[in-house]
Structure formats: C-alpha cells, structure tokens
Amino acid sequence: MSNSFDRHRRLRKTAAIRDMIRETHLRVEDLMYPLYVQHGQNVREEIRSMPGVYHLSIDEYRREIQEISELGIRSIILFGIPAHKDDQSSEAYAEAGIVQQAVRAAREENPDLVIATDVCLCQYNPAGHCGIVHDGIIENDSSLELIAKTALSHAQAGADIVAPSDMMDGRIAKIRETLDAKGYQDTILLSYAVKYASAFYGPFREAAHSAPAFGDRKTYQMDPANYREALREAASDLAEGADMLMVKPAMAYLDVVRTLRDRYDVPIAAYNVSGEYAMIKAAAERGWIDEQAIVTETLTGIKRAGADIILTYSAKDVANWMKQGKF
Template identity: 70%
Template sequence: MSQFNFQRHRRLRRSAGIRAMVRENQLTTNDLLYPVFAVEGQGIKTEIRSMPGVYHFSLDTLKVEMQEVVDLGIPSVILFGVPEHKDECSSQAYAEQGIVQQAIRMIKQEFPQLVVITDVCLCQYNPAGHCGIVEGEQILNDASLELIAKTALSHVQAGADIVAPSDMMDGRIAAIRHTLDEHGYTEIPIMSYAVKYSSAYYGPFREAAHSAPSFGDRKTYQMDPANGREALREADSDVEEGADFLMVKPALAYLDIIRQLRDRYELPIVAYNVSGEYAMIKAAAQNGWIDEKSVVMETLLGMKRAGADIIMTYFAKDVARYLQEGN
C-alpha cells in the first residue's frame, strides 16, 4: 500500500470496455469527406504515382468508385476536375459540359443520397496553374471573382449540394453568395477553404490535379505558415461574407488553428488531411516503418480532438473499412 496521496487515473484504463465507455472523441463515417479526381475519357482508372491508392477516374469508372463509397457508408464526396483543355480564361472550370459538371450530374442521378461538394478554383483550368486570372506575373484578385463565382454557379446548376472555393482570393465568398442568391440558390451552402496555407504538403496533389504553377508560387494569396492571428482574420471575413463551413488546410501541422477556430465559431469546422500527409503515411507503411491502420486512426482522431467536425481525407475508404471491422 502506497504511503503517498495521488490520483489513480489508470482505473479508467483497466479494460477495453471501460476505455470505450469514457472515450472522449469518436470517429464515424459521418465525419468523412472523400476527395475524388475526375478526368475526361473512358475506361480510365490510373493510380497517382505519389498517392498510392488514389486514382484519376473517367466517368464510367467513377460510377463504380461511387458505388463502393455508398456501400462503405461514406456520406459525402468532393470533386476535383482535371480537364484536357486549358486556357487563360479557365473556361472549362465553368463550362456546362466541363468534367466536374458532368461528374456532378452522373453522381446525383445514380447516387442521389451522396452529398456532392465541388472544389471551386481556376488553377487546374489555366496554363499558368494559378488560382486566379493572370496578367504578366500578377494574379488579379477582383477580376478573378467573376469567374470564380461563375464556376460555383455552374456547379450548383449541375446539381452540386455544396460549393467549396479554394482559391483564397479576397471577397470570393461574398461574390459566390451574391451570385447564387441572385440566381435563386439561397439554400446552397458554401464550404470555404477559409484558412489555406502556402504549404509544402501539397506536392502530391499538384501532380494529381496537374495544377503546379508555371511560374512563381502561391504565396501572394495563400497564407504564411508562420501566422496564426491572420487565420482568424481570414475566417472572420468569410463568416461575414456568408460562409457556412470553415476549412483549415493542411490539418496535421495546423491543429492549433483548428482549435482556435473551434473555440471562436459555431460553424462546422473542416480539416483537410492533405496529399502530403497521406503520402508520408503511405510511404512509411509500405516500408514497414509504421502500422498504417493505427497511425491513420490516431492522426484523424487528433484532428477530431482539435475540434474538426468533418475530416476531408484520402483515407476515407480505409477508415470506413476499419470502422466496419470494429476498430
């Protein structure tokens, strides 16, 4: 018998049943948002080199993928389009027969229960690979807003349930909200990439979306990784302009930002578990250095604990299977 006074915290850890009883955070399939890449053509299911298990899908193979998503109980997907044609006006971003617009219509026809969210940006649709209109080596803010809003409107007209602007142009939420409301889409929510850092974790995504900048970088519109207070200013602006969700991207190195947004706002908070985070875990697991399942679940639980309501992750199907297994 100990002669010291101390707390016996281990009492609540002594069995799996007790640990489950007092567990503070849970991951469920309802927390998951699955990103998918749609491409033009037929019969295409091509694995992305730097993202094992993630693919480019043509519409016919995307249909098969969406059936698997539904069978796994994942409630929502976010679409990224990879067009064959690019031009300075990013015209395929808002074209009626653009790849994203076609994918939306197919999914909503075949799987109406899925919540379809669309990434709204111009970077993969123009040769410069930047998120707005380019003039020389300047990315024009105000001139870009019309095309960004036009893109969002085209997605909603095709059947998107939610639009998610990722461009980081100032005023884009206000521009999209005005355009949607003007066309009678007052009930469509906006999931803002409110806090998006200029991050080295995006490398594999740029390969997947064919969206690497042809010159310079994105530091004039994406945020400096050193800044935290700026994140609150960005989020404040988006809330005032009409955002319905606030996203933090990336997630893993910015859990403190997720926590600050959770404490400050009542809106749902989305954590984007980005491509670089995914690729690092996959690479380490393939080398036998870590247990993939355990690390994935611990990582995503950390995002939940930090305050995320929704986790946008390429691991969504894996996590859904883990949960079906009871882990």
C-alpha cells in the same frame, strides 16, 4: 496510509472501460472523400505519389461512387482534370465540364450523397494559378467573376456544397451574391478560409495537374508562420456569407482548428492533405509504421482538435476497417 496521488490508471484498466469513457469518437459520417475525375473512358490511373488514389473517367467514377456508398461514406469533394486549358479557365464553368458531369453522375448513382466541389481556376489555365494572370500578376478582382461563375455552374449541376479554395479576397461575398441572385440560396458555401502556402500539397500538384507555371502561391495563400491572420481570414469569410470554414492542411495547424472551433459556432472542416496521406502510405509500405493505427490516431487527433468534417484520402480505408470491425 492514504494515497498522496491520483490513480488515473483505474479508468484505463480494460478495453471495455476505455471504450466506455472515450471522449472523442470518429465516425464514417465525419469523413469527406476527395475524388479526381477526368475525361475519357475506362480510365483508372493510380496517382504515383498517392497510392490508392486514382484519376477516374466518369464510367470508373460511377463504380467508385457505388463502392463508397456501400461502405457508408456519405460525402465527397470533386476535383476536375480538364481536357484543355486556356487563359480564362473556361472548362471550370462549362456546362459540360468534367466536374459538372461528375456532379450529375454522382447524383444519379446515389441521390442521398452529399456532393461538394472544389471551386478554383488553377487546374484549368496554363499558368496553374488560382486567379486570372495578367503580365505575370495574379489578379484578385478580375478573378472573382470567373470564380463565382464556376461555383454557380456547380450548383446548377446539383452540388450541395461549393468550396472555393482560391484564396482571392472577396470571393465568398461574390459567390454568395451570385448564387442567391440565381435562386441557389440553399447551396452551402464551405470556405477554404484558412489555406496555408504549404509544402504538404506536393502530391496534389501531380494529382490535379496544377503546378504553377511560374512563381508560387505565396501572394494569396497564407504564411505558415501566421496565426492571427487566420482569425482575420475566417472572420471575413463568415461576414461575407460562408456557412462553414476549412483549415488546410490539418496536421500542422491543429491549433488553428481548435481556435476556430472555440471561437465560431459554425461547422469546421479540416483537410488531411495529400502530403500527409503520402507520408503515412510511404512509411507503411516500408513496414516502418502500422498504417491503421497511425491513420486512426491522426484522424482522431484532427477530430479532437475540433473538426466536424475531415477531408481525407484515407476515408475508404477507414470505412473498410470499420465495416470489418477493426476500427
């Protein structure tokens, strides 16, 4: 009697067979580790809503760079906590700004590290918005000059990648024009092309001290219900000169990650954001889930959806598990 069904389980029979035919492989090289730097000395302050993630002064940050380098993490993205805020977000583009200092320090600690910087104005001005605010309006065009100036200052400090997250229209073209005019044609432009106005950013507001002083960010970040709009955003940014595209957040938007991967032949990044990280940490601390298994499944799913680069606060945990042969 012949079988009338397929025996798919043959290929799942042993761990060795499952490993041999596995389709998606997560590597430490796929992970970009976000870091928060601030002024001061001997500061290593854990962020309450993000266990295991810290505000770091430059001296502590140098030690962190050494540690992650030993773990094999090869790329970081930097977020700065300024010493002061003003309406022009002046520390965002200051030569001695905190991100600029951190770029130089990381380059000294590990010349081979890939250094990306978040380019935005929100944590540098009292309004907490990603563009210049005038009479309660977040202005688009007047913000572009300062956003580009910030990106340029990061490139001058030695950043390999500048990643504008502000979602102002035209900022990619303005940054590319500014970088090229100043001789930074080789600086990579990673656009937060598809950034949704998401509730998953909650813990980040605490981490970056960047909660809006009024209103919200829905006039410039995308509506979570929209899919076709994401394709228009991505197409615009590529046309303006972006080298890579990012989707943020990751987990609730894997359909968008997959579509960008299928449609465009450029590297695709996905940001496994603070709220996603915090939910897993909180459940693991209560013993409700197996943290390593959940993180592995989550990041593998993001990779399977098509992300080449995954920005994740779990990068150190994953690198440690891999080093210990547990991943």
